[in-house]
Amino acid sequence: MPEELLKIEDLRTVFRTEAGTARAVDGVGFTVGRGETVGLVGESGCGKSVTALSIMRLVTDPPGRIEGGSILFEGRDLLGLSEKEMRKVRGNEISIIFQEPLSSLNPVFTCGEQIREAVALHQKLGRRASKKKAIEMLRLVRIPDPEKRYGSYPHQMSGGMRQRVMIAMALSCQPKLLIADEPSTALDVSVQAQIIELLAELSAGRDMAVLLITHDLAVVAQIANRVVVMYAGAVVEESPVVELFDSPAHPYTKGLIDSLPRLGQRLERLPMIPGNVPDPFDLPEGCRFSDRCRARFEKCATEPPLFDLSGGRLARCWLCEGGGG
Amino acid sequence: MSGGSFFWSAGWARFRKNPRAMAGAATILALYLVAILAPVLTPYDPVSHGDLPEMRHQPPSREHLLGTDKFGRDVMTRMLYGSRISLTVSFLAVTISVVLGSIVGAVAGYTGGIVDAVMMRMVDALMSIPRLFLLLTCIALFSRSLLLVTILLGATGWMGTARLVRGQILSLKSREFVSAAEALGAGSGRIVLRHLIPNALTVIIVSATLRIGLIILGEAALSFLGLGVPPPTPSWGQMVYEGREVLLDAWWVSTFPGLAIVVTVVAYNLLGDGLRDSFDPVQFT
Amino acid sequence: MSILAAKGLKKYYRSQGGYFLRGRQFVRAVDGVDIELKKGMTLGLVGESGCGKSTLARLLLRLEEPTAGTLEIDGTDFLALRGGELRRARRKIQMIFQDPYSSLNPRLTAGSTIAEGIKIHKLARGAGVERRVVELLDKVGLPRAAYSRYPHEFSGGQRQRIGIARALAVEPDIIVADEPVSALDVSVQAQVINLLADLQSDLGLTYLFVAHDLGIVEHVSDRISVMYLGRIVESGPAVELFSLPLHPYTEGLLASIPSAKPGDRVRVAISGDVPSPVDIPAGCAFHTRCPKAFDHCSTETPQLREVSPGRYTACWLHVD
Numbered sequence: 001m002p003e004e005l006l007k008i009e010d011l012r013t014v015f016r017t018e019a020g021t022a023r024a025v026d027g028v029g030f031t032v033g034r035g036e037t038v039g040l041v042g043e044s045g046c047g048k049s050v051t052a053l054s055i056m057r058l059v060t061d062p063p064g065r066i067e068g069g070s071i072l073f074e075g076r077d078l079l080g081l082s083e084k085e086m087r088k089v090r091g092n093e094i095s096i097i098f099q100e101p102l103s104s105l106n107p108v109f110t111c112g113e114q115i116r117e118a119v120a121l122h123q124k125l126g127r128r129a130s131k132k133k134a135i136e137m138l139r140l141v142r143i144p145d146p147e148k149r150y151g152s153y154p155h156q157m158s159g160g161m162r163q164r165v166m167i168a169m170a171l172s173c174q175p176k177l178l179i180a181d182e183p184s185t186a187l188d189v190s191v192q193a194q195i196i197e198l199l200a201e202l203s204a205g206r207d208m209a210v211l212l213i214t215h216d217l218a219v220v221a222q223i224a225n226r227v228v229v230m231y232a233g234a235v236v237e238e239s240p241v242v243e244l245f246d247s248p249a250h251p252y253t254k255g256l257i258d259s260l261p262r263l264g265q266r267l268e269r270l271p272m273i274p275g276n277v278p279d280p281f282d283l284p285e286g287c288r289f290s291d292r293c294r295a296r297f298e299k300c301a302t303e304p305p306l307f308d309l310s311g312g313r314l315a316r317c318w319l320c321e322g323g324g325g
Numbered sequence: 326m327s328g329g330s331f332f333w334s335a336g337w338a339r340f341r342k343n344p345r346a347m348a349g350a351a352t353i354l355a356l357y358l359v360a361i362l363a364p365v366l367t368p369y370d371p372v373s374h375g376d377l378p379e380m381r382h383q384p385p386s387r388e389h390l391l392g393t394d395k396f397g398r399d400v401m402t403r404m405l406y407g408s409r410i411s412l413t414v415s416f417l418a419v420t421i422s423v424v425l426g427s428i429v430g431a432v433a434g435y436t437g438g439i440v441d442a443v444m445m446r447m448v449d450a451l452m453s454i455p456r457l458f459l460l461l462t463c464i465a466l467f468s469r470s471l472l473l474v475t476i477l478l479g480a481t482g483w484m485g486t487a488r489l490v491r492g493q494i495l496s497l498k499s500r501e502f503v504s505a506a507e508a509l510g511a512g513s514g515r516i517v518l519r520h521l522i523p524n525a526l527t528v529i530i531v532s533a534t535l536r537i538g539l540i541i542l543g544e545a546a547l548s549f550l551g552l553g554v555p556p557p558t559p560s561w562g563q564m565v566y567e568g569r570e571v572l573l574d575a576w577w578v579s580t581f582p583g584l585a586i587v588v589t590v591v592a593y594n595l596l597g598d599g600l601r602d603s604f605d606p607v608q609f610t
Numbered sequence: 611m612s613i614l615a616a617k618g619l620k621k622y623y624r625s626q627g628g629y630f631l632r633g634r635q636f637v638r639a640v641d642g643v644d645i646e647l648k649k650g651m652t653l654g655l656v657g658e659s660g661c662g663k664s665t666l667a668r669l670l671l672r673l674e675e676p677t678a679g680t681l682e683i684d685g686t687d688f689l690a691l692r693g694g695e696l697r698r699a700r701r702k703i704q705m706i707f708q709d710p711y712s713s714l715n716p717r718l719t720a721g722s723t724i725a726e727g728i729k730i731h732k733l734a735r736g737a738g739v740e741r742r743v744v745e746l747l748d749k750v751g752l753p754r755a756a757y758s759r760y761p762h763e764f765s766g767g768q769r770q771r772i773g774i775a776r777a778l779a780v781e782p783d784i785i786v787a788d789e790p791v792s793a794l795d796v797s798v799q800a801q802v803i804n805l806l807a808d809l810q811s812d813l814g815l816t817y818l819f820v821a822h823d824l825g826i827v828e829h830v831s832d833r834i835s836v837m838y839l840g841r842i843v844e845s846g847p848a849v850e851l852f853s854l855p856l857h858p859y860t861e862g863l864l865a866s867i868p869s870a871k872p873g874d875r876v877r878v879a880i881s882g883d884v885p886s887p888v889d890i891p892a893g894c895a896f897h898t899r900c901p902k903a904f905d906h907c908s909t910e911t912p913q914l915r916e917v918s919p920g921r922y923t924a925c926w927l928h929v930d
Contacts, residue, residue, distance in 0.1 A: 018339070043795040044766075144882075158883035159659075188658040189823045190880040190899075193866040197878055215796055218868035241872040259800045260870045261825035269807065270829055272800035276765040292797075501713035505773070508671050508705050509727040509780060510697035519726075523717045 002033030004072075005209050006055070006177060011069035013047075013054045015280075016062065022280040024050040026233035027069070032177065037203055037210040039220030039241070041256075042230035043277050048213045051230070052179050055211075056096055057086050073177070091122055095170035099182035101162035105154040111165040112138065112150030115172060122173035137168040141198060160191035164198070171202065178203070181213045196222050217256055221245060226312070229253050232278050232288040235306065238314040249315035252289045287318070295319060336527075339603040346599020352592035360412050363405040371398065371406040372557045382575040392577040394567060403559040404582055410560040411589065414475045415540040421479025422540075423533045426486025427522075433487070434494030435517055445491065448484045456481050460547060469555045474547060478540050489532055493525040527604040534597035538590040545586050561586050613816050614647040614670065614703070614784055619679035621665050637887050639665040640676075641840035644914070645818075647784060652810065652817040654831030654848065656824055656863070660887050662840040663820050664708075667788045670818065671705050672696065684783060701731055704777035708789035710769035714761040720747070720772045721757035727780040746775040751805060767798035774805065778813070786818045791826065803830060825867050828852060836860045839887060839895040842914055846921040856923040858900045894926065902927060 013025040025047040032038045042048045053059045054066050057078060071078040078089060098104050106114060115137050120130035131150075138146035141164040154162055163183060170178055180199060184192040200223040203210045212224060220227055220241065227244045229237040229252065237250040248254040258271035275292035278284055284291055290300040299318040307320040340346055359366065383393040391400040433444040463477050497503065498521065506516050541561075547553035548562025549569075556563060561582040568578030621640040640662040647653055657663045668674045670681065672688060681688045683702055691699050707713035714723060724743045728734050734742045740757075747756055750771040761769055770790060777785055787806065791799040807830060809815060821827045827834060828848060835845040836859065844857040855861040865879035882899045885891055891898045897907035906926050914924040 043797060158886075160883045188884055190658060190862060190866050191883055193868070193878050194881070196868070216868070217796075218870050221870050221872045222868050224872075245870060245872050256796060257870060259796055261828065261867075262870065269804050270800035272804060273797035274801070276767055276798065277795055501707040501709055502715040504668070504673050505705065505707065505713060505776060506715075506726065507673060508700055508703075509776070510700040510730050511726070512697060515730070519718075520715050524715070 002036050004031050005034045005036075005074060006032040006211075007070075007072040008051075008055070009070045009072070011051065011054055011071065012067045013050050013059055013064060014067055015064045020281045023233050023283065024064070024280055025054060026283075028230070028233070028235055029069070030228045030235060030238055032209050032211055034176070035203070035207040035209055036226065037200070037212060037224050039224035039227040040211060040213045040230065041215065041217055041220055041227060043215055045232075045277055045280055046230040047233040047280075048230050049181055052096065052181050052211065052213050055179065056090060056094060057081075058096075092173045093175055094177045094179065095173065095175040096179040096181065097163070097166045097170050097183055099186050101159065101166045101186075102154060104166055105162060107154055110151050110153055111157065111162075112152070115165065115169050118169045118172040134168075134172075137172055138165075140171070140202070141165070141168045142194075143168075158191075159187050160194060163187060163195055167195075167198065167202070171206075171208075174206070175208060177209045177211065179211045179213065182215070183212070184219060185214070185216070192219075199223065218260055229256070232283055233280060234288065234316065235314070236289065236316045238306075238312075240312055243311065243313060249309060249313060249320050250289075250317045251293045251295050251319070287316075336604040340599055343599045343602060345595045346603070349592045349595030349597075349599060352588065353596060356408055356589060356592070357412060359405055360408040363402075363409065367399065367402040367405055369399040369402040371403045371559050382571060382578070384575070385577055391581045392575065394564070394575075394578045395571065400564070400577060400581055403564060404561070404585055407559040407561045407564060407582065408585070410471070410554055410558060411541055411544060411562075411586075414471070414478065414544050414554070414560075415537045417475045418479035418482065418540045418544075419533050419537045421476065422481075422483035422536065423486050423529060425480070426483035427490045427525075427529055429483070430487040430490025430492075431494050431517060431522065431525075434491035435498065435513065435521065441491075445488075448487050452484045456543075457546070460543075461550075461552065464547070464552050469552065471554050471558065474544065474553055478543050478547075482536060482540060482543075486529070486532055486536070490525055490529060493528050494521050497521050497524050527600075531597055531601040531604065534593060534600055538593040538597075541586060541590055541593070611649045612646050613649045614645070614681075614683050614818075616643065616645045616670065616681045617679060619643045619645070619666065619669055619681065620677045621662070621669055621674060622677045635888060638840045638890060639887060640669060641890075642679075643837075643840075643842055645670075645835070645842075647816050647818060648832075649783075649816055650810075650814050651832045652819055652830050654827030654834040655818060655820045655837060656822070656827055656834060657837035658822055658884050660839070660884055661837045662887070663822075663837050664788055666837070667705065667786045667818065667820050670786055671700075671703055673705075698731070701727075701780040702782055703784040703786065704780060704782040706770070706773050706777055706785060706787040706790045709793055710766045710773065711761075713773050714769055716761050719758050719760055720752070720764070720775075723761075723772060724775045724779050727776065731780055733780065742779070743775075746779055749778065749809070750775045765798075766794050767801060770794060770802055771805070774802075774809070778809070782815070784816045784818070786820070788820045789822065790819075792822065799826070806830065823867060824852075824863055836863070839885065839890050841895065841924065842922075843896065843925065844923045845914070846923075850921060856917060856921065856928055857896075857925045858902045858927070859896050862899075862901075894924070 009029045011025050011028045015022040015024055028047065028051055040048045040051065050059065055071055055078065059066060066079060073089065073093065078086065081089065105111065112134055116130045116134040119125060119133045119137065125133060135146045135150055138149055143149050143161060143164050157165065183199065184195045187195060196219060199210060202208065212220065214220060224241050226240050228235055229250065231252050237253045244253065245257060248257055255273040259273065273292055278288060286301040286303050290296045304316050304318045306314045306316045308314055309320055381393060381395050381397045383389055385392045389399050391404065393399055429444060433441040459481050460477055467473055503516060503520050506520050544553055544560065545562030545565065548560050549566045551566060553562050554560040564582035565579045568575065572579055619640055620642055622636040622638055624636060643666055655663050665674065669676050686699065688699065721743050724746055725739050728739050728742055743757065744754055747754060752768060752771050764772065791802050794802060810817060819827055819830050831848045833846065834848050834851050835842050836857065838859050844851065844860045851860065852864065855864055862880035880899050885898060893908040893910055894912055897903040900907065912924045912926050912929065914922050916922050917928045
């Protein structure tokens with residue numbers, strides 16, 4: 001187990017709207033070690049993106065609000081920092097990239113210029129040096145012909161290229177942690193693989209931890225060391241990646257893994273999880289997955305804690321009580 | 326038409342929580358009540374002249390709360406009756422302009438192509454003519470009457486609505502539910518009436534509400550130029566016009582109707598803004 | 611037996627600024643596609659963004675008019691139909707859309723949405739309409755209470771079921787499903803796919819299943835066609851196409867699907883991005899990204915031809 005870089009404990013983020021209060025993140029806790037790649041997996045509305053925004057303290061308030069818990073980054077609680085101190089952390093120590101790179105890039109500046117600005121800001125370099133560095137960054141993220149591409153505007157680039165630019169910008173300050181929120185979801189299949197490979201190489205090359213947020217377990221299987229599975233605002237399972245796929249402990253995780261398409265195995269019917277993801281404004285009583293779970297029994301009417309299954313594995317399911325799998 | 330009851334009730338719930346919008350709505354409601362109840366609220370006649378010269382230009386007093394004008398008529402009475410003119414003219418004129426604008430906008434937006442291009446260039450051409458100039462020309466051609474003023478105010482104000490509705494229809498047309506209706510074999514009439522217009526309705530209503538204020542101002546401006554509602558019918562613009570010569574000696578003759586115009590326009594704008602915030606379809610898609 | 615046959619379908623759009631700048635520029639969204647649907651079977655149509663698969667789907671329903679080509683549905687020339695004739699014939703082919711949010715009119719209840727087609731084609735009257743709608747709700751696995759609810763009250767998967775019921779209401783022969791599950795949660799995708807499979811065996815429907823990744827279509831398709839920049843580059847029986855892809859693009863797509871085995875890293879099989887459809891490379895459109903391209907590929911466009919029985923590909927590697 002590598003040294004702890006990020007430690008989240010009992011994080012609670014709520015959204016108060018006219019429709020009621022949504023407990024989007026409801027007591028989430030996990031750690032990310034130095035240089036480690038952790039996959040944070042879940043379906044829409046499970047709170048994985050809100051967790052990411054909470055770490056960056058970018059939750060829009062109102063309606064969102066971080067109500068409790070702690071986010072320790074190298075021992076400092078990010079929730080206790082002033083906005084000014086937090087800006088420093090955001091720039092220099094933690095970076096984030098989003099699903100849709102087009103909306104994260106400024107359309108009136110060239111991509112190169114935007115990277116150069118980030119480099120100049122964080123590394124305190126002059127104009128010429130920072131431009132050279134920016135071109136180097138473009139080369140690092142495998143943009144062909146970086147000198148020429150330096151002058152391209154975001155709309156002149158394809159989705160894959162734009163995501164590379166975003167990654168280059170995020171890396172320009174040499175962060176210790178990169179949060180990647182669905183970095184490949186909006187991209188074409190053939191380009192997805194390229195971006196995932198790029199992320200894997202970059203994190204290995206510079207000892208940077210990655211928190212990879214995605215709905216796609218297959219992407220996580222590619223590059224994560226450990227996986228945290230979220231459902232309806234809570235962590236339901238945490239495990240090293242190999243064990244998770246070999247023997248998922250939580251029925252939800254098992255359902256997700258089963259519903260992945262496996263090439264060359266044509267099935268009459270796809271394995272499926274019945275029902276729908278619960279409404280965050282109206283979470284079910286007891287175990288939140290119980291109304292969709294085939295293995296439910298009487299105990300599921302009360303909410304299970306996260307049981308420790310040893311070997312770095314945790315699962316929030318009564319079936320795992322007493323460490324049994 | 327079935328459908329939409331949720332939509333209205335959710336919007337209404339938002340609207341009720343907006344104090345400015347509620348204030349606007351209450352003011353307008355009060356204005357309409359006053360207009361209807363005018364004969365009950367005042368003992369005087371709005372048109373007939375006072376008998377004695379000393380009745381003219383009386384300052385506000387117990388008998389005449391807002392004073393009298395140059396013919397000795399009670400200013401408050403004329404304002405109460407004047408609200409009937411302002412409210413009716415603006416309501417009818419806005420109805421005319423919204424119906425015209427929606428038809429033109431919907432036809433142009435739905436048909437597209439050359440029809441759209443020709444219609445929208447016509448709208449652009451009409452918009453480039455100063456409105457007051459258009460109004461003055463028409464009034465000079467025909468004899469002045471209440472009906473003419475109403476129709477003219479309506480017929481010269483629909484272009485903005487047409488553009489707005491066309492934009493809405495264009496964006497709705499590319500939505501998949503419209504493709505689905507087309508694939509089901511729905512005809513153009515059904516698609517426009519069932520799928521396009523209902524989804525553009527809130528935008529149309531909001532724009533109509535905001536436009537009423539402009540039309541009241543337009544009527545006042547025409548009256549102030551002496552080209553609006555013919556005297557002795559009381560209209561607020563007319564009253565401001567009549568009082569302008571004696572503004573320093575008998576300030577009440579112009580000031581109170583002027584205030585009435587301001588209050589009404591502000592109330593309609595508050596209502597319109599409130600409606601937009603509460604019913605803007607963007608929040609639902 | 612063929613129930614739909616399209617030959618040489620083309621759809622060109624004039625690109626913006628094309629009137630004055632650099633003469634005329636066209637986006638060749640669909641550039642000469644032949645497609646055949648066999649009764650009761652499923653054809654999977656796969657391709658990445660901008661390959662023209664959605665445009666092709668809309669052409670088959672005549673939601674767009676083709677620039678060229680022929681389209682026959684159930685023996686009638688679909689492109690020759692006009693006005694009322696066309697509206698009546700539209701019953702035969704229906705579509706399920708990608709976006710469960712934009713595909714339902716927010717002002718209509720699920721009941722009115724499903725009833726619309728029944729009313730248009732007068733398939734039932736009076737209380738019969740309501741009975742039929744309830745029957746359809748049942749069929750797609752929605753509760754009766756859904757009848758009077760509005761789209762915003764449903765989850766994505768449930769909305770997609772409403773869209774399916776709307777399409778079924780007019781008793782179509784063919785259903786074109788344009789990425790019907792790509793906007794849904796992973797756990798819900800399988801539900802919708804299984805529902806579509808059940809409906810097919812119950813009602814003898816013919817499907818065209820459009821998707822951007824091969825993983826989904828494998829389970830549902832009898833045959834698969836792969837599209838790249840407006841053309842079909844490979845077509846064949848699903849099982850064979852997966853076990854032995856002929857076109858390098860198909861091969862690359864297959865390799866790009868991440869497997870669920872930890873540590874089993876995808877090898878990047880296709881480099882670069884999909885070129886813009888305004889500026890399609892000369893010769894074989896794929897040669898700029900193809901690991902096996904040779905000189906000939908950049909000069910002449912390969913045509914789709916039958917390489918072995920039932921298997922077609924447009925690649926110079928497979929021309930003797």
